[in-house]
Amino acid sequence: MSTPGTDAKSAIExxxxxxxxxxxxxxxxxxxxxxxxxxxxQDALVAALEQWPAEGVPRNPGAWLMTTAKRRGIDTIRRxxxxxxxxxxxxxxxxxxxxxxxxxLEQEPIEDDLLxxxxxxxxxxxxxxxxxxxxxxxLGGLSTDEIARAFLVPDATMGQRISRAKKALTDAKVPFELxxxxxxxxxxxxxxxxxxxxxxxxxxxxxxxxxxRPALCGxxxxxxxxxxxxxxxxxxxxGLVALLEIQASRAAARTGPGGEPIMLLDQDRRxxxxxxxxxxxxxxxxxxxxxxxxxxxxxxxxxxxxxxxTAEETDWSEIARRYAQLSALAPSPIVELNRAVAVSMADGxxxxxxxxxxxxxxxxxxxxxxxxxxxxxxLFRLGRLPEARAExxxxxxxxxxxxERTLLRAxxxxxx
Amino acid sequence: MxxxxxxxxxxxxxxxxxxxxxxxxRFGKYMDExxxxxxxxxxxxxxxxxxxxxxxxxxxxxxxxVDGPFAEAKEVIGGFGIVQVRDQAEAVEWARRFADLFDHDxxxxxxxxxxYEG
Numbered sequence: 109m110s111t112p113g114t115d116a117k118s119a120i121e122x123x124x125x126x127x128x129x130x131x132x133x134x135x136x137x138x139x140x141x142x143x144x145x146x147x148x149x150q151d152a153l154v155a156a157l158e159q160w161p162a163e164g165v166p167r168n169p170g171a172w173l174m175t176t177a178k179r180r181g182i183d184t185i186r187r188x189x190x191x192x193x194x195x196x197x198x199x200x201x202x203x204x205x206x207x208x209x210x211x212x213l214e215q216e217p218i219e220d221d222l223l224x225x226x227x228x229x230x231x232x233x234x235x236x237x238x239x240x241x242x243x244x245x246x247l248g249g250l251s252t253d254e255i256a257r258a259f260l261v262p263d264a265t266m267g268q269r270i271s272r273a274k275k276a277l278t279d280a281k282v283p284f285e286l287x288x289x290x291x292x293x294x295x296x297x298x299x300x301x302x303x304x305x306x307x308x309x310x311x312x313x314x315x316x317x318x319x320x321r322p323a324l325c326g327x328x329x330x331x332x333x334x335x336x337x338x339x340x341x342x343x344x345x346x347g348l349v350a351l352l353e354i355q356a357s358r359a360a361a362r363t364g365p366g367g368e369p370i371m372l373l374d375q376d377r378r379x380x381x382x383x384x385x386x387x388x389x390x391x392x393x394x395x396x397x398x399x400x401x402x403x404x405x406x407x408x409x410x411x412x413x414x415x416x417x418t419a420e421e422t423d424w425s426e427i428a429r430r431y432a433q434l435s436a437l438a439p440s441p442i443v444e445l446n447r448a449v450a451v452s453m454a455d456g457x458x459x460x461x462x463x464x465x466x467x468x469x470x471x472x473x474x475x476x477x478x479x480x481x482x483x484x485x486x487l488f489r490l491g492r493l494p495e496a497r498a499e500x501x502x503x504x505x506x507x508x509x510x511x512e513r514t515l516l517r518a519x520x521x522x523x524x
Numbered sequence: 525m526x527x528x529x530x531x532x533x534x535x536x537x538x539x540x541x542x543x544x545x546x547x548x549x550r551f552g553k554y555m556d557e558x559x560x561x562x563x564x565x566x567x568x569x570x571x572x573x574x575x576x577x578x579x580x581x582x583x584x585x586x587x588x589x590v591d592g593p594f595a596e597a598k599e600v601i602g603g604f605g606i607v608q609v610r611d612q613a614e615a616v617e618w619a620r621r622f623a624d625l626f627d628h629d630x631x632x633x634x635x636x637x638x639x640y641e642g
Contacts, residue, residue: 122616331562
């Protein structure tokens with residue numbers, strides 16, 4: 109049983125996780141620096157933990173946190189103004205007079221602040237690992253310790269990564285603004301990439317991992333939905349949400365009782381989460397109406413599997429068509445490899461081999477075991493057994509995954 | 525993790541099932557908030573049993589179907605929402621905010637939804 113004290117604490121922390129991003133965003137608009145805004149918001153949380161257990165949770169706890177954090181922000185600005193009083197005002201540096209500062213407290217939180225916060229946390233001046241950590245910290249309200257556990261790094265390392273990221277934003281004088289014009293789509297791509305990275309980190313968690321790792325999938329989906337609410341006209345935001353919901357719907361089916369991976373076509377589809385599939389298909393519909401993109405196409409491919417009640421019912425021609433569109437939009441040998449598999453399922457292994465042909469000369473795939481492995485499967489299905497055997501053996505010698513190597517060797521043996 | 529929030533209403537009091545414009549306004553804001561927070565997965569409102577209800581029971585191998593339950597001055601589920609949250613405290617906080625929308629007494633049950641844990 110938990111004591112009343114820890115109950116009150118967990119209730120306050122729940123409020124904090126719900127409100128943190130908006131509070132940090134609102135304060136960042138005031139002080140112009142997300143690192144400082146986060147510290148001020150944390151101060152407000154500390155104040156809440158001190159005051160609420162005794163005085164009760166305020167009727168509107170979000171507004172309380174916002175006002176408290178902003179007051180501290182105003183105090184900080186005033187102190188800096190006093191400090192710099194004797195200095196000539198720097199060009200472009202605004203001096204907020206007292207009434208202007210007080211008016212800040214009355215301002216309604218605006219959704220653009222939250223969007224500014226997302227774009228700032230995912231700013232390209234930061235390395236991808238810094239972007240993901242900062243996003244989880246500022247947008248997810250996660251503690252440094254939770255983020256460290258999720259990414260399997262020591263607390264101190266993660267603490268440093270986050271404080272360096274904040275400092276990098278301050279040093280680079282990254283304005284707390286929404287990108288416009290040509291920069292906008294590039295910056296949005298960075299935001300979507302961060303969300304997808306967070307999701308994939310969680311999705312790659314294995315049995316026995318700290319529960320914070322799979323929890324990253326939930327965080328990424330929540331962030332995606334928040335972004336979809338903030339940018340409802342952006343096709344690719346809905347496309348990414350669709351992709352995440354459909355991928356996550358398979359979570360229960362993708363590992364066996366011993367933790368061994370189960371391939372998509374072998375999964376028990378009754379274990380797919382219908383609620384997430386339905387949500388994913390709906391988000392996909394929205395994304396396609398708005399014009400789509402690469403995430404949308406990946407979601408459309410995932411949706412082909414989600415719609416098929418059995419593996420045999422899969423519409424492989426549609427999947428092959430979608431991969432062709434994806435290839436045209438974002439050429440990649442991996443996409444072509446996937447297209448070859450889809451083509452082989454739709455039109456037979458000979459057609460698959462034709463798609464594979466140009467990839468055999470692609471330097472990017474040299475050393476990539478899935479190329480000979482896929483080719484071996486096509487040759488096997490065509491009855492060209494000696495060639496199939498050689499390819500399976502080549503693939504087995506290239507993979508670094510022990511389980512996969514065993515599987516490939518067994519298939520080579522089966523060629524006789 | 526997922527939680528289901530269910531609120532209960534007196535089936536025999538029609539006034540409770542006819543929300544006031546002020547409630548509808550507050551409810552709309554709440555739904556907007558909970559959706560934009562990215563936590564709401566699904567939600568439905570239910571009608572009182574007079575609008576259509578049946579009870580199916582199996583006793584000693586015998587299955588019977590009766591209409592109702594009709595107004596017998598008992599509490600029935602008025603609606604539900606499924607939220608994806610990080611812990612129970614977060615589900616409780618969303619339910620607390622939901623309870624705040626009502627002018628009259630209300631009880632909301634919050635229950636964990638069975639799902640695969642990775």
